[in-house]
Amino acid sequence: MAEEKKSKLFALKPIIERWPAVAKPEGHVNFRTKIMWTLLCLIIYYILTNIMIFGMQKTYVDLFENYRFIMAGSSGSLMHLGIGPIVTASIILQLFVGAKIIKLDLTKQEDKAIYQGTQKVLVIVMIFVEAIPQIFGYLRPSDQLIGLVGSEAMADFVIVIQLVIGALLVFFMDELISKWGIGSGISLFIAAGVSEALFTGFFNWLPINPAAEVSLSNPPAGVVPGTYFMATHMTLEDLVGGGYQLMFIGRPGIYENAIVPLLGTILIFFIVVYSESTRIELPLAHGKVRGARGRYPIRLIYASNIPVILMAALLANINMFAMLLYQSDLPLLGRQWWIGTYDTTISTQPLGGGAWYLSGPNGISYWLIPIMSGGDGTHDSLQYALRVIIYLAIMIIGSILFAKFWIETTDMGPSAVAKQIQSSDMQIPGFRRDPRILTKVLERYIPVVTVIGGAAVGALAGFADLIGTVGRASGTGLLLTVGILIQLYEQIAREQAMEMHPVLRGFFGAE
Numbered sequence: 001m002a003e004e005k006k007s008k009l010f011a012l013k014p015i016i017e018r019w020p021a022v023a024k025p026e027g028h029v030n031f032r033t034k035i036m037w038t039l040l041c042l043i044i045y046y047i048l049t050n051i052m053i054f055g056m057q058k059t060y061v062d063l064f065e066n067y068r069f070i071m072a073g074s075s076g077s078l079m080h081l082g083i084g085p086i087v088t089a090s091i092i093l094q095l096f097v098g099a100k101i102i103k104l105d106l107t108k109q110e111d112k113a114i115y116q117g118t119q120k121v122l123v124i125v126m127i128f129v130e131a132i133p134q135i136f137g138y139l140r141p142s143d144q145l146i147g148l149v150g151s152e153a154m155a156d157f158v159i160v161i162q163l164v165i166g167a168l169l170v171f172f173m174d175e176l177i178s179k180w181g182i183g184s185g186i187s188l189f190i191a192a193g194v195s196e197a198l199f200t201g202f203f204n205w206l207p208i209n210p211a212a213e214v215s216l217s218n219p220p221a222g223v224v225p226g227t228y229f230m231a232t233h234m235t236l237e238d239l240v241g242g243g244y245q246l247m248f249i250g251r252p253g254i255y256e257n258a259i260v261p262l263l264g265t266i267l268i269f270f271i272v273v274y275s276e277s278t279r280i281e282l283p284l285a286h287g288k289v290r291g292a293r294g295r296y297p298i299r300l301i302y303a304s305n306i307p308v309i310l311m312a313a314l315l316a317n318i319n320m321f322a323m324l325l326y327q328s329d330l331p332l333l334g335r336q337w338w339i340g341t342y343d344t345t346i347s348t349q350p351l352g353g354g355a356w357y358l359s360g361p362n363g364i365s366y367w368l369i370p371i372m373s374g375g376d377g378t379h380d381s382l383q384y385a386l387r388v389i390i391y392l393a394i395m396i397i398g399s400i401l402f403a404k405f406w407i408e409t410t411d412m413g414p415s416a417v418a419k420q421i422q423s424s425d426m427q428i429p430g431f432r433r434d435p436r437i438l439t440k441v442l443e444r445y446i447p448v449v450t451v452i453g454g455a456a457v458g459a460l461a462g463f464a465d466l467i468g469t470v471g472r473a474s475g476t477g478l479l480l481t482v483g484i485l486i487q488l489y490e491q492i493a494r495e496q497a498m499e500m501h502p503v504l505r506g507f508f509g510a511e
Contacts, residue, residue, distance in 0.1 A: 007103045007111070009118050016117030022175045029180055031495050038181035038188070041173040045189055048169065049074035053162050055145025055155060061138040063323060065348045067316035069197055069477035070309065072189035078166035080134070082193075083186045085126035085167050086174060087313035092126075093119050094310070094405040106409055115409070123171055130317075131163040133324055138344075139163075183491050186309070187484040194473045194481040198265070201257045201471025208255060223257040223470055250468075252365050257470050260364055264467030265478060268460065272482040275301055275456060280445055284426040296421060298445050301453045303412070305483040307402035308461045311395060312476045315358055322355040323348060351378065357390045360475070363468025392462040399458030403450050414442035457483075 053076060062068070062075045064084065073082025093115065096102040104111040135141075141155030149155050174185030204222035207214045216233055220226040227247055234243045245251075250258035278300040322340035325333050333339065340355025342348065350356040356379075361367040367388055371381045379387075407413050411420075418438040421427070428441055457479065464475020473481070 007114065009102060009104065009114050012118055012121060013114065015121065016114065019117060019120055021120065022172060022179055024179050034180065034182045034495060035492075038177055038183070041177050041181065041185060042188060042192060044169070044173065045079070045192060048166060049077050049079045049193075051078050052076055053078065053080065053139065053159060055141050055148070055158060057140045057142050060140060061344045061348060063134065063138055063320045063348060064316055067312060067319070067474075069194045069473050070190065070312040070480070071316060072170075072186065072193050074193070076139075078162060079170065080139070081127065081130055081163055081167040081170075083170060083174070083189060084130055084313060084316065085123050086171055086186060087309060088126045088130070088317055089119050089122035091310050091314055091402075092122060094402065094409060097405070097409065124168075127164055127167040127171075128160075130320075131160050131167065133320070134163060135159055136324075182495060183484075183488050187305070187480070188488070190309070190477065191481045191484040191488070194471075194477040197471035197473040198469075198478070198481075199471075201469075201473065202262075204257075219255065221255075221257060223259065223262045226255065226257060227259060249365050249369070250363065252363070256363060256365075256468070256472060258468075261468035261470050264464060264475075265470045267467075268464045268469070268475065268478050269482050271460060272479055273486065275460070276483060276486045280449065282441070282445075283429055284421065285429045296417075296426075298449055299453065300449060301457055301483065302446065302449045303403035303406045303453055304487065305457060305480045306406050307399040307454050308395075308457050308476055308480060310402040310406075311398040311458065312461075314398065315360075315394075318358060319348070319350065319355055322350065322353070357387050358394060360391050360395075360462065360465035361387070362465055362472060362474055364466070365468075367466065388466065391465070392459065395462040396455050396458040399461075400451055400454035403454030403457075404447075407446070407450055412446075414439045414446050417442055417446065 056076065060076060062080075064071050064073065064080075064082075065075070068075060068082075071082035071084045073079045073084070093102070097104055097106070097115070104115050106112050106115060135156040139159055141152065141159055145155045145158060146152050149158060170185075170189065174189075177183065177185035177188060200222065202222055202224055205220045205225040207218045208221045209218050212218050214220060214229065216230065216238065219229050230243060230247050246255055246258070248259045250256045250261065276299070279297045281295040281297050284296055319340075323342050323344070325339055326335055326342050327344075328334040337353050340350045340353035342350055350359055367384050370376045370379070371384045374381050375384070411417075415435075418435045421438060422435045428438060461476040461479045464478055467475070469475055469478045
């Protein structure tokens, strides 16, 4: 009977056992080795973002333009797909397991191994699913490549292979960092891309149009040099006639690194730092060593920033498939305005339909100004207000759901945490040393904090998207980067503590 209840995914076990993977370290990996592998992967990532796809036309359409920083990729480079396939595979499995369509008990080691192995197989599938659509009108081969390989079909194949190789490298570097480095490769790559965008958004002294000279109609692109240039060169008439609005709010598609996005970036930074430091601390005492005490922290942002990553990746995939459907001739679904309308000669941002309501406006000038002015000729002020409400609701509700799924699949639930505390010979003072009792105590906090934390990160990301951010890094990207850097600092400090006190390795699960 037990065999009949097993998930059908166990049929993949022979494949999973032979699937290429980065070997786990047999013992403790010292701090210097972890830092070396982490920095090496980061350097390789930056190199790959600057290697453009060979044989591609210079003008192309980026399907992930609006989600580029969350996807941790670089448009037109070998990192074009970024972490998209990895995150999408995780979303699919979490949804299927959470809905009980796939019956796996992740508290069992065998089921958890099948889950993780299936996710690796699904990542490879999603790499091809996201790479192949790119060649249908988006990443087109150049005439030189077609002449070199003999046919357009073969040229398309060459581009797809490059996309697949880039995505596989990201996949294996993420696994390498998880096993031999510090933190998560996915998080590290997101932080690297967003940090680069924020730096250039702050300090880029080159004009918006590099081909033309610096002028009031073509100021420096960075908020610091751009604001200084306009403030020192504009007359009082220029300032009153639209200069103040340009400096403070910006202009959609022209000048976006304005003062309000700068203030929004700083505000979100401090809110995230405060939220990351907010926690509930359960007192612990050692069961055998009298006087040995400690605390188990339960963060407000308990599921970390992962729910926002998953939510943003889901919206990116919805936008991609909506665009593909709009340009297809499929019956009932092709070119349907209610799914989404696009003009890819201008942008991959949806112009209407359901996809438009699910896309986040990156800055006040994209929604508040149209609401105050009665619309923009395409949508009225009520539609813009409804778009803001729908987007915030989707971000908050989606983040809550993904937070609940995440803690159940990563040993962060009450029962798993109770076992970790019990295995370290710690207990809550005043309670009997029983994992069932400890689980009941943790159930008072962890599920509630998970929901509150998921809602908080979703609301923060949506709020930051509405205000706008420097460098068009998006509110989600900024939120993720600040949280990732704080957690990376804490992980480095913890690794150093474990290096000095090997006894701590058992508590943190390093051995």
